Amino acid sequence: MCRYFPVSWVRHHDIHLLTVGRYTYTSDQRFVATHSPQTEDWTLQVRYPQLRDSGIYECQVSTTPPVGHFLYLSVVDLVVLLAEMMVVRFAASRSGRRRGGREGPSGGRGVLGT
Numbered sequence: 001m002c003r004y005f006p007v008s009w010v011r012h013h014d015i016h017l018l019t020v021g022r023y024t025y026t027s028d029q030r031f032v033a034t035h036s037p038q039t040e041d042w043t044l045q046v047r048y049p050q051l052r053d054s055g056i057y058e059c060q061v062s063t064t065p066p067v068g069h070f071l072y073l074s075v076v077d078l079v080v081l082l083a084e085m086m087v088v089r090f091a092a093s094r095s096g097r098r099r100g101g102r103e104g105p106s107g108g109r110g111v112l113g114t
Contacts, residue, residue, distance in 0.1 A: 005061050007042040009033055012056040012070075019044065049075045 009018040009031075017025045019033035030047040046053055054075045061067040 005063050007033070007035075008060040008062070009042075009044045010058045010060060012058060018057075046073070049073075051075050051077060 006021050008020045010016065011018055018031045019025060022033055022035065024031060024033065030049075032045045032047070034043045034045060035041070036043075042059065044057065044059070054073055057071050057073055059069045059071065
């Protein structure tokens with residue numbers, strides 16, 4: 001017998017309850033909880049993330065005792081990231097290093113997605 005335990009998402013910087021199950025309790029329509037029927041995975045989607053969305057979020061499962069998992073969301077400014085990557089790439093090409101890949105701001109190779 002499979003039991004249903006509601007899953008909630010909470011944003012910690014303002015202790016705001018975002019979702020319980022598939023119901024959204026915030027007026028910010030960018031936040032949506034999804035559940036895959038084939039798995040027990042619950043996902044909090046943040047559409048069009050903004051820098052102010054960075055911070056600690058908690059996924060809570062309403063068991064006895066309750067179970068929670070904390071996550072840190074880090075939203076980076078894509079324009080700044082692109083500028084830093086271009087500066088590193090330009091410096092690498094001027095020093096004679098291979099130009100084939102992109103290098104991240106820390107010198108490591110990075111991947112830039114859209």
